[in-house]
Amino acid sequence: MELFWLWLPVLGSAIIAGSATSRPVEQDQRMSPEDEQLAEGYLKRFYNMKPSRGNASVSRRRRSLPALEEKIREMQQFFGLKETGRLDPETLKMMKTARCGVPDVENYSFYPNRPKWRKNTITYAIAKYMSGMSRADQDRSFLLAVKMWSDATPLKFTKVDRGPADIVLTFARRTHGDFYPFDGPGGVLAHAFQPGQGMGGDVHFDEDETWTNGRQGYNLLAVAAHELGHSLGLSHSRDPSAIMFPNYRSRSSTQYSLSRDDVLGIQSLYGKPTSGAGANPRPNNCDSVSLDAALMMGSDLVFFKNGQMWMTTTRPPFTTRSGAANLPNVGVQVDTAYDIPASGAVYILTGQRYLVLQGLRLNIGTIYELGLPSNVRQVDAAMHVGEYGKTFFFVGDFYYRYDERRRRMDPGFPRLIRADWTGIPRRVDAAFKLEGSIFLISGAKSYQYDVRQNRLLNVLSANPWSGC
Template sequence: MNLTQSQLLEDSHSQPLKDPHSQRQEDPHSQLLEGYLRRLYSLNPRGRVSRRRIRSTYAMEEKIREMQTFFGLRETGGLNPHTLNVMKKPWCGVPDVENFSFYPRKPKWKNHTITYMISKYTPDMKREDMEMSFRSALKLWSDAAPLKFIKVNHGKADIVLSFARKTHGDFCPFDGPRGVLAHAFQPGEGIGGDVHFDEDETWTAGRKGYSLSAVATHELGHSLGLTHSKDPSAIMYPNYRIQSSTQYSLFKDDELGIQALYGTPKGKLATEPAPEICGPNFSYDAAVMIGKEIVFFKDRYMWMRTMQKTFWSRLRESHISTYLPSISSHVDAAYDIPAKGVAYIFTGHKYWVVRELKMKSHARSIHEYGFSSRVKQVDAAVHVSEYGKTVFFIGEFYYR
């Protein structure tokens, strides 16, 4: 899992990329850069003559752009502070790829009853806490797909979970504290499906250290056949994130991926895909600013883009109820008043006053707002800060 908690730095100008070999002594970040790109983006910058070095420098720029594209950063090919900060984050040692997607040839377990074994425990946690963390992680995947996991203590198992330091026999050595937290192998014979956790990290069942349940959930996604997702809300996103709750969950992108491989559990409807936002006939139902997020609504989904000083982040998709827990239906209209730091969201004959995402709010009637009983819903709304006026559109009429 590519998983740091330092605050992102913004630099309006990328730094020119120098030859990594001549730069190594003067630039303390060059080894981090080269190691990161070699592990996750198949960089091979070695070369003895100047022409090879020119090619290797160009290859490194291309790999940096590839990494910046994945994380929604400005594509400069240079090592600016924002890019460096992402590289410093603790991460999964599996190469980055697209939204939910699969390994070549889409390997998966043929038998939907999968055995697992803990071959080596960590001294950081009690055994019962460790086993509970793994059970919780496996249950998330079995709730989303028709899979059953059985723990075995002897003999062979499909998935073997273990803790190790540095070189540990799989040609993928760990790098000490932080950096790579764990790695996993795609479904298959032998080492296939196995998960290795870096013993140099501090593992925990709570908030301190790294959550074993969260990292295990991500790595087990690889064990089942999923690669990394570009959706920042997905558990298969490569960076480790601290959640407000110790209870982790799969998101829509994770469910769509695992169901594409194994189908849906008996009696459960398949996860509904979101509308195709690149379709020629696509239109949003409403848009509004909530804090530093511009939020777009369509049906029961929302897309968010964050304003970060001089640039906007990439769009992130989610169910409306994930970030606006009080609202379960589609949004008809919305507007915000920046001076007050509030947003007004309308659905049918109700509206909500929202100050920040993930905060519950109480529904109010639009008739209490001032509309007559003839008005059943608001079609659109806009606040004009210059005049301090809000305009509402309802059918062929508008109200101010």
């Protein structure tokens, strides 16, 4: 796996936008000067291409084109593009995509001194905040980013406000003292340095970018998580679903949780979690498992039990890992949780209070603001059905139906579960919706229900869902 190799930044020119052409690199069909400048700048910076002399003769430059073609092929191979050696539209589009400033190829082998932190407690500090985003949101972005890596390893991260820190995070513009200047809006978003003394482990973000905690601009959490992977010793991955993929992916959820590739890479350096929830978050006795809550996030299922949280994939390769990078580790008993994909909101209910996480914004309220009556002390299970815009709350023998569009409880509720949900036990512990079906978990069994046909489809063990 290429991501296990370590990296060293290469000094090169910034990305310069050019126009697209698909002409082959041949003497009679030469690329335009703009395309050549774009390609040379990109390949020098990220693929260690040796610079050509600016005053070279035409014949000398033509003789250097095979070397340029070779590097284009190398870049195309890395990104899984068709290896043409030409600046075709797909290649140019990839070159102009915003990305990390760390090269995609390594300048040296990691043996025998594979750079990594030789301790499990790592400190980090924020040397300079940016304007345009609150400090609280920036702090939270960095906290969630380090949590991704700590959930998968024995590493613990501690933020320090004074004194030295292992990893220093800062925002800067253009030339900023490390020989790798930023290039203004677009292009390179950030870069980081491998573990070590001095500047080792530090992360620099381009302050000229539009940083946000949502889907607009560049999401700080997504970029910070990637750069911290470099700070811990990882290089770039060729897997487009990996955090360590070099390019920024707009509107992609893959940037907010570690992929299997990321987990294998970081655990090759630091090992698996050794204690606490990260080591064995699942119940020990899977035959009698009873979950507190469950919810879908993308194609993953997130489970809660006794203040612990873990995630199981629903698509191959099926894996289970502790935590969920874009959810807060509440560390208390969770009664239920549900998500509303249309708004990107995740609700976590504990007792009479709820937390709602939307983007990186965290708000707190009471369950009575959701229309539940004052005699309800806690909710056993909840789920949202997007086709109808309804959220169902299960409380003891009863259930409520809340209209998210009108922001009020539907009239005629609560109703008895056994009256409307044929074949479902009187009490529901957790609920989620997957691929058109509703799954209601009660004890160690999962009940697959078709809400449109209003009938029970199947009764399954809850164990596969819970990752047992």
